Amino acid sequence: MKKNNGLWDTYTGPFVVSTDGHHLLHFYSTDNAGNTEQEKTRAFTIQHPPDLNVSIIGGFGIRVTITNLGSLDLRNESWNLTLTGGIIFFGKHKSGIATINAGDAIVLKTLVFGVGKTTITFSIASSETTVQGSVFLFFVRI
Secondary structure: EEEOOOOOOOOOOOOOOOOOOOEEEEEEEEOOOOOOOEEEEEEEOOOOOOOOEEEEEOOEEEEEEEEEEEOOOOEEEEEEEEOOEEEEEEEEEEEEEEEEEEOOEEEEEEEEEEEEEEEEEEEEEOOEHHHHHEEEEEEEOO
């Protein structure tokens, strides 16, 4: 068996591959009579839930900063921003798709128009962040 184009290693039992990333496994078997099968390969990817830091700040609208603290790029992930409570005329819900390279951050900005106390919830991948705020016209206080 050879992992990720490394050196061949003889194995007689289970082995573990647990690191995030793309992996390539080469393998073949030899029976007790010395017969060897043709080499086979399998490609697979392991990606644990992303390690994200999400911050939500107010001001003129809402600004969400998402930082990918993990070692893998986050590609084409759906995100949602929702405001519940208060009277929100514009900006109550916004969604999109984001790609964030490992170690990078992106900033999403949206305008809001309304009044009252609101709960702001942002979700991406398996991460969800909720903050309490209030809206007065275009201004959001968190």
